[in-house]
Amino acid sequence: MEDKYKTVLDHKQIAAILPHRYPFLLVDRVIFLDLDANEIVGQKNVTVNEQFFQGHFPEAPVMPGVLLLEALAQTGGILVHQKGFVKQIALLMNISNAKFRRPVFPGDILHLHALGTHISSKGGRIKAKALVADKLAVEAEISFVLVEKNQI
Numbered sequence: 001m002e003d004k005y006k007t008v009l010d011h012k013q014i015a016a017i018l019p020h021r022y023p024f025l026l027v028d029r030v031i032f033l034d035l036d037a038n039e040i041v042g043q044k045n046v047t048v049n050e051q052f053f054q055g056h057f058p059e060a061p062v063m064p065g066v067l068l069l070e071a072l073a074q075t076g077g078i079l080v081h082q083k084g085f086v087k088q089i090a091l092l093m094n095i096s097n098a099k100f101r102r103p104v105f106p107g108d109i110l111h112l113h114a115l116g117t118h119i120s121s122k123g124g125r126i127k128a129k130a131l132v133a134d135k136l137a138v139e140a141e142i143s144f145v146l147v148e149k150n151q152i
Helices: 011-017 065-082
Strands: 029-034 039-045 088-100 109-119 123-132 135-148
Touching: 011 029, 011 065, 029 065, 039 065, 065 088, 065 109, 065 123, 065 135, 088 123, 109 135
Parallel strands: none
Antiparallel strands: 029 039, 039 109, 088 135, 109 123, 123 135
């Protein structure tokens, strides 16, 4: 039986793909990647010492929804890179049908699922969802445009 939590890409490999850095790099590792099916699963370990918890309900810390969406978008960006668009960066264009189903707390492990429904040299769209303990926390459809890295 295959280990569904095997590291496919570690944090160093992710940092070589995405332009983000701490505290804004929100994917710790990739645990599943199927390029033929356009599917990826990333993981984010949510810790109490995250900078955003200092100001986002510090007495009852909850991960901000916008950062959950950003983590999903970053996971999609890794998928796009792995599909061969290595000289381009995916920039967020649109988020639609976003639904927040449950809060995310310190100590949670987020599994960030992205399914590429359309990926081309101009951009694309992913269906994404974040799960905590196999329970849906957030879902959304995210569109992106691809731009040359040297244009940013």
